[in-house]
Amino acid sequence: MGSERHANTITEPAKERPVLYDVDVAVAGAGLCGTFAAIASGRCGARTLVIDRFPSVGGNIGPGMIVNGGLDREVDGTVPGGFSGMSKEFIERVRALRSGPADRYPEDASICSFVALEMMRETDVHVLLSSAASDPIMEGNLVKGLFVECPSGRVAVRARVTIDGTGEASMAARAGAPMIRYLAPNDSDVDYIRQPYLNNNCPTYYNDTQLLCIVGGVDLRQFEEYGKRETELVEADEAWGRETRVIESYPAAMIPALHLADAVGEFVAWRELTPGVRLSTGRNFVDCGGSVVLLHITCSGAIDPTDAKLMSLLETEMRSQAFKAVAFYRKYAGGFENAYPLTCSTFLGMRGGPHIEGEHTLTPEESFAGRKCDDVLYRNIHEHLHGGVESGFDVPYAITIPKGIDGLLVCGRGAAYLRRGHDPTGMRARPSMMVFGECVGIAAAVAALDGTTPRKVDIRRVQRKLVETGVCLGEPERLRELGLA
Numbered sequence: 001m002g003s004e005r006h007a008n009t010i011t012e013p014a015k016e017r018p019v020l021y022d023v024d025v026a027v028a029g030a031g032l033c034g035t036f037a038a039i040a041s042g043r044c045g046a047r048t049l050v051i052d053r054f055p056s057v058g059g060n061i062g063p064g065m066i067v068n069g070g071l072d073r074e075v076d077g078t079v080p081g082g083f084s085g086m087s088k089e090f091i092e093r094v095r096a097l098r099s100g101p102a103d104r105y106p107e108d109a110s111i112c113s114f115v116a117l118e119m120m121r122e123t124d125v126h127v128l129l130s131s132a133a134s135d136p137i138m139e140g141n142l143v144k145g146l147f148v149e150c151p152s153g154r155v156a157v158r159a160r161v162t163i164d165g166t167g168e169a170s171m172a173a174r175a176g177a178p179m180i181r182y183l184a185p186n187d188s189d190v191d192y193i194r195q196p197y198l199n200n201n202c203p204t205y206y207n208d209t210q211l212l213c214i215v216g217g218v219d220l221r222q223f224e225e226y227g228k229r230e231t232e233l234v235e236a237d238e239a240w241g242r243e244t245r246v247i248e249s250y251p252a253a254m255i256p257a258l259h260l261a262d263a264v265g266e267f268v269a270w271r272e273l274t275p276g277v278r279l280s281t282g283r284n285f286v287d288c289g290g291s292v293v294l295l296h297i298t299c300s301g302a303i304d305p306t307d308a309k310l311m312s313l314l315e316t317e318m319r320s321q322a323f324k325a326v327a328f329y330r331k332y333a334g335g336f337e338n339a340y341p342l343t344c345s346t347f348l349g350m351r352g353g354p355h356i357e358g359e360h361t362l363t364p365e366e367s368f369a370g371r372k373c374d375d376v377l378y379r380n381i382h383e384h385l386h387g388g389v390e391s392g393f394d395v396p397y398a399i400t401i402p403k404g405i406d407g408l409l410v411c412g413r414g415a416a417y418l419r420r421g422h423d424p425t426g427m428r429a430r431p432s433m434m435v436f437g438e439c440v441g442i443a444a445a446v447a448a449l450d451g452t453t454p455r456k457v458d459i460r461r462v463q464r465k466l467v468e469t470g471v472c473l474g475e476p477e478r479l480r481e482l483g484l485a
Contacts, residue, residue, distance in 0.1 A: 031059025034165025
């Protein structure tokens with residue numbers, strides 16, 4: 001029988017789908033956290049499959065090209081004692097393959113994808129790329145695997161345990177888990193958006209994202225000399241520069257050209273894309289050597305990454321802005337006469353977005369208070385606190401379990417920890433997410449191999465495996481309290 005149309009919805013006829021894989025653990029999303037979860041699960045002996053919509057693994061540290069911050073330099077502010085176990089091995093392998101300094105994002109991203117894929121192969125993790133996890137396979141409130149859209153069509157993946165590493169917790173949401181999509185304003189002394197990212201124009205739905213544009217043919221030294229030229233601005237240029245605040249960010253030598261380009265719509269450095277969402281263009285270039293530099297395009301504000309129309313607008317406008325920026329500099333700025341855009345990062349990573357309401361939802365207040373819990377997965381030292389392991393907080397297993405749903409664990413920024421965009425607790429730091437992924441992968445493997453569900457898994461058994469791999473759950477006295485030493 002054909003599809004029936006009801007108002008603004010269409011009923012999709014039921015169809016049988018072939019089972020492409022039958023595994024112990026299926027990971028939806030090979031982003032940073034999902035990648036480490038898949039490798040950890042495979043190393044525990046679980047038959048593991050990782051699925052990703054992109055043709056390479058690593059997410060933010062892979063096809064997302066890292067974009068900003070660092071791959072590993074936040075480790076001392078988030079992970080007690082620095083890297084250990086699997087994350088240490090990963091970082092050491094990446095460092096050994098670098099041809100130059102750290103933080104050359106395009107190179108590091110390529111190396112990270114390669115190393116992660118090699119580590120998956122070494123542990124017999126199955127990898128299904130250019131394929132999108134679309135819906136969970138449900139049996140009541142139990143997730144039994146995933147439906148996947150891939151070049152073969154829509155297929156099924158059976159799994160004893162499923163990990164949602166999609167970032168937006170889309171598998172959990174489609175399974176019917178309660179979600180936290182935004183935060184109401186509160187009177188807490190803790191900023192849910194870290195300064196200077198606090199934006200009072202969108203206090204509940206704040207989020208931000210960046211696109212990395214790689215530009216070739218640039219003489220950066222000549223450009224810097226161009227920017228230092230003494231320039232006396234005419235009244236109109238100076239008034240416009242102060243009104244738009246461009247004068248606070250760009251050298252005076254560039255203000256006349258920026259004003260002219262803005263007036264004719266050739267290039268507008270900052271503008272509102274849609275109410276509450278602002279687009280801005282980076283003014284500083286990162287030198288990668290060999291006449292290659294990096295340029296950042298940023299969007300911030302009321303961004304919901306599950307809004308398909310909004311995300312398409314951001315993708316098109318930010319990529320267009322990158323091209324226009326290069327054309328502007330080539331036309332007006334010294335050192336850019338031979339510049340050309342090489343490529344941009346594959347996708348827009350987000351700092352914030354919706355996340356599950358977990359069996360426990362971790363708050364910044366708890367983090368700053370140094371919360372401890374019996375189901376600790378690892379210890380996080382957020383950069384606002386100092387003084388060693390005991391100055392941080394426990395990351396609880398319960399933030400990975402969505403309320404009302406079993407058979408599913410959620411890792412990465414889809415897990416249950418409160419924030420708006422640039423969270424203040426250090427959870428989102430890349431070293432933290434490496435460890436988080438490893439912990440969730442081990443928990444999933446233990447549950448699957450023990451023939452139980454994530455909700456009923458023996459947490460002490462999980463914790464013992466974590467300690468064996470070098471994950472920090474606390475000082476020796478704390479381990480004795482937990483019965484782990």
